[in-house]
Amino acid sequence: MNIVFLLIAIFGFILTTVLFLRKNVNKLPQQFLASFYFIFSLYNLQTYIITDGLLTQFKWFYFWPLFLYSIITVPVYFYFKTVMEDKFTWKWKYILLFIPFILSIIDVTIVFSKPTSYYNQIVENAITFPKERFNAQYGLLSLNEHYSLRHLWQLIYLLSLLPLLRRFLDINPNEKLKVILNRWLILFYIALTLMAFITLFFGIERMLGLNTLNISTTSLYSLQIILFLVLLLISIAPLYFPSILYGFPKNQLLVSSSISNDTNSIKRIYGLDNQELNNSLTIIEQQGAFLKPGFNLKACAELLHVPPYHTAYFFYQTKGISFTTYRNNIRVEKAKQLINSGFLESNDLYTLISACGFSSKSDFEKTFERLSNINVVEYISTA
DSSP states (O other): OHHHHHHHHHHHHHHHHHHHHSOOSOHHHHHHHHHHHHHHHHHHHHHHHHHTTOGGGOGGGSSTTHHHHTTTHHHHHHHHHHHHHSSOOOOGGGGGGGHHHHHHHHHHHHHHHSOHHHHHHHHHHHHHOGGGGGGOBOSSSBHHHHHHHHHHHHHHHHHHHHHHHHHHHTSSTTSHHHHHHHHHHHHHHHHHHHHHHHHHHHHHHHHHOHHHHTOOHHHHHHHHHHHHHHHHHHHHHHHHOGGGGTOOOOOSOOSHHHHHHOTTGGGSOOOOOOHHHHHHHHHHHHTTGGGSTTOOHHHHHHHHTSOHHHHHHHHHHHTSSOHHHHHHHHHHHHHHHHHHTTGGGTSOHHHHHHHTTOSOHHHHHHHHHHHHSSOHHHHHHHO
């Protein structure tokens, strides 16, 4: 089963890289999510090294990541808050999130301030008795107490998000992108909560023992299998929701009070509200991309660096029309400009059709008449 930790770490590091480097429509929550996956992957990699007996080759990798693991609650909490409130505002009460981190920094400092032999002894014990490594006393706390505290914090803060999450799920639940976002948030939330609960249970079990908790070895093994599956689910779930790699469009609920206090305002449209995309679209239009033959939704999405369904949603929510109608309006207006400027005096109709990006004469004539409420021949005659 140790290989599972290695697979989880590999998937996690790949996700971290993609989330940090890929251009997306909502950057801040993606950065929080990437930070979580980095810490998550690092922990699973270290667990694999320890449980597979490789620690003798990587002694330097044993102790210092403790302060990173203790901060894992922070990016998770901020990710959910930023996605649901569509912004991030620092509040001084968030300092409480960092209590496990502060304690780990103190203990890391204590350990490294002692003679090297102290650190080496901790590592040697972890190599010789890997299952007993949680009993090691670092400074203020033992490893198991650090382990239990950070997962207790994760569980507490996830549970504190539940009322906000439930209200957020009710916002336009039938819209296509919102359905995807809701499913992702539910799955991610449940998986993280299960992870926090099971790992906290293991921490308590190590403190009190099987006999005190009246837990059988078989039940403990079953929980370990469930934990493996949950960790694996967290690492591969984004493959089922590739949209999150691009970021979900910002919603138009700009403040949490809208979700908390105004039941009417939460029914506003959930959609794209991204100035960067509008700026990119303007540049694409100025470059004449819409007038090129074969320029379709997929080609436009590639230039905007977002998935096609995000692009389609963008046009409906910000322009009120489909991509095809938007593109054809540009082409018809270009045709009118050319006709009015005397283009046909030195060129034939087919040259005009090609210059405006249409694939055929019939397509041009039908589109022109539908959007202009006038036959193209009549328009030419009156120009």
